[in-house]
Amino acid sequence: MSAVLGIARQEVSTRRFLLAAAAALSLLAWALRALLPPGWSRELGQSLALVLFLAFPIAAAIAVGSSLVGRDLAEGRLSFYFSRPLSAGALWAGKFLGGAILVAGAFLCCYLPLALSGDGIGRGAVGIWLLALVGLMAFAHTISSMYRSGSRLFALDLGLGAVLATVIVVQVRHLAIAGAGHVLLTTAALPFDVAVAAAALLAAAAAQLAYGRADARRGHVALSATVWTLALVAVAAFALWSRWVLGVTPAEVGGVRYPLLVAPSGSALLFKGAPERGRAGFSPVFLMDGESGSYVPLAPERVTFPAFTADGSAAVWVAPAVSWWWYVAPEPARPFSGAEARPAALAVARLGHGTPVVEERALEPSDMELALALDGDGQRVLLSGRAGVSLVDVASGRRLAEAPLSNIWAADFLPGGAVRLYQTPRDGSEHAFVVLDWTPKDGKRVERARVPVDPRVFLLARRGDLAVVSNGMRGKAIIDTARGAVQRLDSATDDIPGAALVLSTGLVALSLGEEVRVVTRAGDAVARLPVEPRTSVYGLSEPAPGELAVGLWTLSSDRRRTVFLDAATGVVRRVEEGLLPAGVRFGAMNSEPEPGSFASRLFEEPSGDLVTLEPDGRKRRIAGLAR
Amino acid sequence: MSGEAVLSVEDLAVSYGPQTVLEGVSFQVPRGSVFALLGRNGSGKSSLVRCALGLQKPARGGVRLFGEDAWASRRRAMGRVGVVPEQPDAPPELTAGELLAFCAPFYPAWNDTSARDRLERYSVPPRVPFGRLSKGQKGAVMLALALAASPELLVLDDPTLGLDAVARRALYDELIGELADRGTTTLVTTHDLDGIEPIADRVAVLRGARLVANETLDALKARFRRIRCGPSAAPFSWEPFEPIAAGEKDWGREAVVGNFTEERLGAFRARTVSDDVEVGALSLEEIFLSLAGTPGALS
Numbered sequence: 072m073s074a075v076l077g078i079a080r081q082e083v084s085t086r087r088f089l090l091a092a093a094a095a096l097s098l099l100a101w102a103l104r105a106l107l108p109p110g111w112s113r114e115l116g117q118s119l120a121l122v123l124f125l126a127f128p129i130a131a132a133i134a135v136g137s138s139l140v141g142r143d144l145a146e147g148r149l150s151f152y153f154s155r156p157l158s159a160g161a162l163w164a165g166k167f168l169g170g171a172i173l174v175a176g177a178f179l180c181c182y183l184p185l186a187l188s189g190d191g192i193g194r195g196a197v198g199i200w201l202l203a204l205v206g207l208m209a210f211a212h213t214i215s216s217m218y219r220s221g222s223r224l225f226a227l228d229l230g231l232g233a234v235l236a237t238v239i240v241v242q243v244r245h246l247a248i249a250g251a252g253h254v255l256l257t258t259a260a261l262p263f264d265v266a267v268a269a270a271a272l273l274a275a276a277a278a279q280l281a282y283g284r285a286d287a288r289r290g291h292v293a294l295s296a297t298v299w300t301l302a303l304v305a306v307a308a309f310a311l312w313s314r315w316v317l318g319v320t321p322a323e324v325g326g327v328r329y330p331l332l333v334a335p336s337g338s339a340l341l342f343k344g345a346p347e348r349g350r351a352g353f354s355p356v357f358l359m360d361g362e363s364g365s366y367v368p369l370a371p372e373r374v375t376f377p378a379f380t381a382d383g384s385a386a387v388w389v390a391p392a393v394s395w396w397w398y399v400a401p402e403p404a405r406p407f408s409g410a411e412a413r414p415a416a417l418a419v420a421r422l423g424h425g426t427p428v429v430e431e432r433a434l435e436p437s438d439m440e441l442a443l444a445l446d447g448d449g450q451r452v453l454l455s456g457r458a459g460v461s462l463v464d465v466a467s468g469r470r471l472a473e474a475p476l477s478n479i480w481a482a483d484f485l486p487g488g489a490v491r492l493y494q495t496p497r498d499g500s501e502h503a504f505v506v507l508d509w510t511p512k513d514g515k516r517v518e519r520a521r522v523p524v525d526p527r528v529f530l531l532a533r534r535g536d537l538a539v540v541s542n543g544m545r546g547k548a549i550i551d552t553a554r555g556a557v558q559r560l561d562s563a564t565d566d567i568p569g570a571a572l573v574l575s576t577g578l579v580a581l582s583l584g585e586e587v588r589v590v591t592r593a594g595d596a597v598a599r600l601p602v603e604p605r606t607s608v609y610g611l612s613e614p615a616p617g618e619l620a621v622g623l624w625t626l627s628s629d630r631r632r633t634v635f636l637d638a639a640t641g642v643v644r645r646v647e648e649g650l651l652p653a654g655v656r657f658g659a660m661n662s663e664p665e666p667g668s669f670a671s672r673l674f675e676e677p678s679g680d681l682v683t684l685e686p687d688g689r690k691r692r693i694a695g696l697a698r
Numbered sequence: 699m700s701g702e703a704v705l706s707v708e709d710l711a712v713s714y715g716p717q718t719v720l721e722g723v724s725f726q727v728p729r730g731s732v733f734a735l736l737g738r739n740g741s742g743k744s745s746l747v748r749c750a751l752g753l754q755k756p757a758r759g760g761v762r763l764f765g766e767d768a769w770a771s772r773r774r775a776m777g778r779v780g781v782v783p784e785q786p787d788a789p790p791e792l793t794a795g796e797l798l799a800f801c802a803p804f805y806p807a808w809n810d811t812s813a814r815d816r817l818e819r820y821s822v823p824p825r826v827p828f829g830r831l832s833k834g835q836k837g838a839v840m841l842a843l844a845l846a847a848s849p850e851l852l853v854l855d856d857p858t859l860g861l862d863a864v865a866r867r868a869l870y871d872e873l874i875g876e877l878a879d880r881g882t883t884t885l886v887t888t889h890d891l892d893g894i895e896p897i898a899d900r901v902a903v904l905r906g907a908r909l910v911a912n913e914t915l916d917a918l919k920a921r922f923r924r925i926r927c928g929p930s931a932a933p934f935s936w937e938p939f940e941p942i943a944a945g946e947k948d949w950g951r952e953a954v955v956g957n958f959t960e961e962r963l964g965a966f967r968a969r970t971v972s973d974d975v976e977v978g979a980l981s982l983e984e985i986f987l988s989l990a991g992t993p994g995a996l997s
Contacts, residue, residue, distance in 0.1 A: 073803050081800055085791040143789075151787040153753050155804050156777035284772075285753040 074157055078165025082139070083172055089131055090173065093180035096123050101184040120184040128178035132204045135170045136211025140276065145219040150285040159281040167209070167273060174204045199262050206269030213272055213298060216279060220291035228295055235302050242306070242313055247412070249317050250370025251353040271301040312351075319350040321357045321366055332376060333654050333670035335662045337383025338362040339422040340670075340693075343371060345679070358386070358420055358427045361669055361683070361693045365426040373418070373431075378442035378452060379661060384423045385449035387465055388442045390416040390431055415439070417452070417468045432468045436461045443482035444490065453490055455479045460492070462511045472511035480530040483662060488512060491519075491552075493530050493538060502526050504540050506552045519552040527567065531581070532611075534573035534663045537592055539581055541568035547581050551592050558594035562586075572611035572619070574638055575666045580619050582608035587621050589638050598641030600634060610652035612673075614684060616666040618644070622651040631677060645688070650674040653681055702729045704851050704883045705750060709759035712745045719745050721907040723759075727851075727900075732877065732884045734894045734915075737904030738990050743887040744784055746904075747855045750885065751781060764850070777805060780844030780882075784855040786836035790829025794822050794839045798846065805847040813846035820868065834865035841869060845876055852876070854886040858893060866893055873897065891983040901982070903989045911989050915982065922985045923958040925966075927951055928974030937969065938962045942988045954980065954988050 103116025143149040275297035283290020324344025331342040338361040344354035359366035377388035392415040416431040439454040459475040480493040506520040525543030532539045536553035549558040562584030571581035589598040609622035619638040653675040664670035681693040703726035712720040719742040727733040748754035752772025761768040763775040820838035903911040928950040941953035
């Protein structure tokens with residue numbers, strides 16, 4: 072032990088100027104920041120502190136690592152140590168302990184000004200920094216030793232290094248494309264990776280000294296053999312780990328999180344799992360067939376709300392462009408926009424035949440953000456962007472028509488080729504909710520209804536000629552586009568945005584604070600369901616024709632239940648405790664599902680698990696989600 | 699000097715890629731002897747020393763140091779060995795004082811006082827970093843470090859390389875003093891044959907990767923002689939001597955022979971029928987030149 076400490080002390084003593092320089096610069100940076108009045112000198116101090124923190128420890132780690140053993144080897148001085156009764160292990164431990172002390176000391180000196188001025192990075196981050204710097208020191212030692220040995224083996228090292236880097240890049244790219252690139256930076260994998268890399272490089276240095284002693288070339292052989300063997304093992308482990316991360320199943324994601332979108336027909340659903348319950352913090356978006364449980368994972372950053380065909384046989388969504396920066400700083404922090412790692416595309420999914428099949432196609436209009444509607448045969452999709460809407464051919468991704476219409480809530484294809492748009496235009500001082508029909512063929516636009524509204528407006532439901540919007544804190548409005556009529560209904564208590572449903576019978580169910588009311592399109596009440604105080608109407612669905620399911624959530628007691636009633640009479644048929652209707656609660660992104668369809672019978676348990684209620688009242692857990 | 703071998707080299711072979719530096723080299727360094735290992739530049743002396751110190755693993759054969767394999771038991775053996783390398787290899791940033799302090803804990807029989815006395819005698823400034831010392835001062839520091847460990851075996855790898863005459867003399871004086879006081883076994887490789895001749899007991903010579911001589915200096919000097927004889931009208935032959943080099947001069951003939959004995963001299967005189975035969979001793983340098991140099995006519 073004394074030999075180790077003696078060598079470490081010698082290393083520190085030899086390079087003590089490094090610590091002195093770090094301390095002096097650190098003191099200068101701190102003095103400029105803390106003692107001088109605001110102005111250029113203080114800013115200089117801040118810049119110096121930042122540059123010092125970022126650059127100095129890295130430079131120190133490289134300088135120390137490359138000279139720790141490599142210089143002795145190159146100048147033939149390693150024999151001095153091996154001519155003493157010192158073991159190779161003691162020499163290795165002493166050298167690298169001394170190096171680590173120097174690097175850590177330089178880092179802490181440089182970090183001090185930031186920590187003193189309250190800009191610290193936290194203990195965990197400091198630990199990772201220190202680990203990374205020791206790893207960098209060992210890496211510099213490895214490269215330096217390989218180069219300084221003067222052996223032709225160095226060319227082989229360079230070749231193997233290039234192969235290794237390529238394999239790692241391919242692996243990382245594989246993770247990134249699957250949407251799991253961030254797990255390398257945001258999970259426990261990062262410190263683990265850094266620790267493993269540092270340990271491997273230090274082990275290689277130990278092998279170099281033990282096997283090669285003062286013989287630079289023999290040491291190089293040992294170093295290279297150890298480095299590349301461990302690198303091979305590490306890359307294989309990384310590949311297996313990547314495979315494991317990407318193999319996360321819907322059953323592991325710990326409950327469904329919004330957005331949860333369900334096809335209006337068929338049994339396809341799309342949802343995002345809970346990141347904290349996925350694998351290594353990765354939880355993809357799953358596009359799943361609820362009946363068979365077969366699914367396909369999708370990169371979350373490449374999925375936006377999809378538009379389904381009415382029969383649920385296809386879905387289309389905009390896969391947004393992803394910049395390289397995204398992989399470094401994923402949402403919500405996106406400090407820089409940069410070159411695109413993946414351009415925007417049109418994602419097309421074929422559903423209803425077991426495992427969904429998804430393919431991406433080039434998208435001509437690159438500024439599109441959201442798919443609003445997909446026509447009945449899945450040939451044309453209406454997309455919206457900041458500048459307007461575009462009708463796009465699904466097969467080619469080419470734009471067929473466009474219109475400068477913004478702030479579109481939802482859209483439906485109408486028979487005859489026209490498209491109905493639900494919009495809150497911002498073309499004047501008056502806020503309005505507009506329903507208009509646009510014919511892409513000739514560009515003709517016909518306004519079916521215009522309703523002056525509060526700025527706090529939400530489209531809650533739509534079916535056929537009827538649409539329901541939430542208007543301000545207490546108001547609701549039923550818009551009848553066939554007649555151009557608007558029925559306004561107000562609640563006695565706040566109810567924003569509330570819930571609404573246009574039933575297949577043409578009746579409208581909507582929350583009005585203290586009650587859920589079923590009304591005709593003229594606004595006449597046909598049924599009422601009182602709602603307890605401090606209870607919100609979570610969602611409405613029509614699990615069977617004429618049957619209304621009202622999801623109620625009393626937040627104070629976390630009581631969730633769904634009340635099933637006859638929509639025409641208001642007679643309560645049964646209450647299912649612990650269940651709430653699943654799906655998008657407001658925004659009416661998708662068309663109302665048909666009564667009795669998979670989507671209309673889909674409910675969510677408090678755990679996030681999804682179940683369907685069968686016509687006989689039996690609960691059936693969604694295959695693939697059961698844990 | 700006892701017969702026990704402190705260092706035993708057995709069928710040693712060292713090669714660097716296709717180049718063979720040592721091949722089938724075997725010898726022993728008896729305890730208490732001063733063993734001079736001679737050879738031209740590149741003859742493999744330093745490789746042999748590195749193998750002997752366990753710094754380099756031979757391609758074949760091995761070296762036993764104090765009866766143990768030098769490669770496998772290097773650490774244990776180095777506690778009993780003092781080394782002065784060909785190129786002073788101490789860390790250049792450390793001063794002589796710091797070097798003594800660094801090395802002291804590793805050796806059980808460390809004699810710090812004698813080391814500091816030596817440094818003072820050599821006028822080595824104690825606070826100047828090793829890298830800034832003169833060549834002679836560096837050599838002196840390395841010798842002080844080697845002797846301070848009170849070694850049983852002292853290995854000197856061309857210790858006088860680059861030293862001036864005064865420094866060289868000082869080194870040998872120090873060495874003679876050490877040998878007289880402690881009888882330390884010494885393995886020395888050197889090109890300074892005049893310097894080593896007075897103290898060497900045994901000499902080995904490397905040539906062409908092989909050992910071409912390994913015997914006591916006295917034996918070597920006894921069998922290597924210069925023979926001169928006057929002109930002779932009769933047909934001339936050096937038999938029964940085997941001349942390593944021979945030539946004709948104005949005054950007659952001269953040869954260096956490596957198999958001199960009094961019996962052969964008698965036979966030679968009888969054959970040449972001449973009283974004008976003169977036998978002279980050779981210096982170690984002349985013997986070395988005969989063994990390691992290019993054979994041929996004497997100039």
